[in-house]
Amino acid sequence: AQTVTQSQPEMSVQEAETVTLSCTYDTSENNYYLFWYKQPPSRQMILVIRQEAYKQQNATENRFSVNFQKAAKSFSLKISDSQLGDTAMYFCALKGGSQGNLIFGKGTKLSVKP
């Protein structure tokens, strides 16, 4: 079975500061994908960043970057220069195997304070 674990139910950060959200996962697949999704109060799921497991280089998207540690099955998200608009629920997700669905962690509620 594939699992995704987010151990931080809530986090807060000051505007312009940096915050790291943790995620660990488990899968027996060799080829898989990892994602971070943001869910603001509107509840629309928004892709933040993706990582292909076969790529060693950590993915980066502007202020968002990941620390992908494949051996440790860890996939943390770093948000630099936090902005008020980053306030949202953040879900770590795993896609592996032939099915196209995602397995989600329980989420981390991030609050960016002015």
Next chain:
Amino acid sequence: GAVVSQHPSWVICKSGTSVKIECRSLDFQATTMFWYRQFPKQSLMLMATSNEGSKATYEQGVEKDKFLINHASLTLSTLTVTSAHPEDSSFYICSKTSGILLGNEQFFGPGTRLTVL
């Protein structure tokens, strides 16, 4: 712009009635779509995989006779909650995947909030 739409965005119904939720792929065709359920302050849980032209695949614990899925065309999947009860009140989200060539990104609809009185 949005690539997946859902209708309605919210619905309130009486206990015992049936509610249909539509999920449309607005750009490319989707032979497979997914239905998730999200209870308040919880994560998304896969309910079923909707397959165009064939029966849906349900996750363990999801009643197929209660949550009827119809994927009659390449751009439309519907979820019907039959004989709804208050415990069915939840946020229902559909999605489709872009496939390997486009990075396996999953596109989500805006969701449907169902409240059963």
